[in-house]
Amino acid sequence: MADPATYRPAPGTIPTSPGVYRFRDADGRVVYVGKAKNLRQRLSNYFQDISALHDRTRRMVTTAASVEWTVVGTEVEALTLEYTWIKEYDPRFNVKFRDDKSYPFLAITMGERFPRVHVTRRPRAKGDRTFGPYAQVWAIRETVDLMLRVFPVRTCTPGVFRRAERSGRPCLLGFIGKCSAPCTGEISEQDHRRLAEQFADFMAGNTATYTRRIEQRMREAAAAMDYETAASLRDDLQALTAVMEKNSVVLSDATDADLVSIVQDELEASVQVFHVRGGRIRGQRGWTAELLDESTPSDLMERALTQLYTDGEAPREVLVSELPSNEDQVRQLLGRGADLRVPRRGEKKELLGTVTANAQEALRLGRLRRTGDLTARSKALEDLGEALELAEPPLRIECFDISHSQGTNVVGSMVVFEDGLPRKSEYRRYSVSGEAARDDTSSMYDVIRRRLQRHLNPPEQSEEDARRFAYPPSLILVDGGAPQVAAAQRAFDDLGVSDVALAGIAKRLEEIWLPGEEHPLILPRTSEALFLVQRLRDEAHRFAISYHRSKRGRAQNQSALDGIPGLGPARRRALLDRFVTVRAIREAEPEQLREVDGIGPALAAQILAALRSEEPGPAVDMSTGEILEP
Known part of the structure; x- marks a missing residue:
């Protein structure tokens, strides 16, 4: 201290x-x-x-x-x-706002050649139009299903889209009219983009334009006695009406506002936000915050609004339960068009009261969860520290695992837990080759040595990486028994590291192995410490397996293309980016291969000849692309 x-x-x-x-x-x-x-x-x-x-x-x-x-x-x-x-x-020691759950958003990928509609929980990508967040994922999926009847924008993943392009056949949604099938040329790029823009415009609250337009077309079709078209338009109108009814009308149609309320006690604060667009509640989200400093409600409101609008645009009104500290600066951050105020009367004050009630309920539930989670995590760390005879509980634990397939594509993984919780941003993957890939113990020695070397002698790197690797763990766990622990201890001894504890966990009997000990340590089956160690081991194993599989898949695809004359690393990558798998390349037509940058008629014929025959590929006239007779 x-x-x-x-x-x-x-x-x-x-x-x-x-x-x-x-x-x-x-x-x-x-x-x-x-x-x-x-x-x-x-x-x-x-x-x-x-x-x-x-x-x-x-x-x-x-x-x-x-x-x-x-x-x-x-x-x-x-x-x-x-x-x-x-x-x-x-x-x-800063107030940390964290979502109390992961919220779904509706995203329209306007940055793609053919925009697609999809539901996501990931951060907004550049060029996307996003709507939400929404409280229930099933509700937004049902909304999208209704909207596709009127605005049949593609919803498929890039892989499905490419397969449909290659086959020339649309997917099921294209056959039933819920996709305009741009993959097979049923609609032009410009017309499809116009559909996506109309979809986004409707979701943004401009609903009256489209409902009036459909009503007019329906009347015209009925007057012309085209009753089939009139019935179809009637169903479209009902679908749009159902979408609008899913969002409760709470304020006047012209209202675009975010309502933000904060409730706090001595330890935590709860933030709730209602997003109102076109007078309807389009989404809701909430955060909880651990109070690690002396923040007042005004300070918390300032930080909440900063987090909300630093990377996003503010609506016309931002209604809050408490004005933020540094109000003038926050107003500049929101922009001139935003009206920041505390509502004093009327329907907006009543709706803000509902937001506050949600914040109070979230604080109550968060307090219950926090008590249980914090008690269990603290008990696990204390029990583990006592079992390993550490001076204090291990607040940062790093766990390592090795994965391979019969000695090939050897990889290592490092996962990090702090205060008993995973820190996924600090996970690391290691590729092991040469003599280090000889066996599990050699691989473990190599990975631990590289981790400790980076800590002791950080190379030239970004400040972010240097900061993460410079922070020492309290405990290093390895997946394995006495041999793996002995290999890790050799790395400790070779580098002179003595201020970090080391242990291993064996899979079969969940034994804890310590360096130099002849017999393992057996933790009680109901021990919170054992549950924590098992979580670490399983997470390291999962992370290593996922890296090994991706590396093995890439190696298999690359090896099938190796040795084809004229096909270098850049062209192999371009082919795999376009077709994903070697099988898809083998089944492609020469014209499709020639669409890839750097692939001409001769090289396309050479690639197909090599992939479609188990024997060495036939000779090809590189000037004409024709296959020569033997």
């Missing part, structure tokens, strides 16, 4: 400008990020008598070992930079 006086900067060296500051611990890891209108004034507050500081602030300054700052031009720049760094470094 550091004394803040040991790293306190001289007051005269701290600027009085706006800026963002970072506290780092002894390992160089950022533990807190903050912003200030006046850096000198703000930082001096952290270096007063620690007995006068709040408990959470006191823990932060005694955990830190250094402080640094970056000067910016305005307070708005400081607000944006603080948010960016909190996302990048994930500091343990």
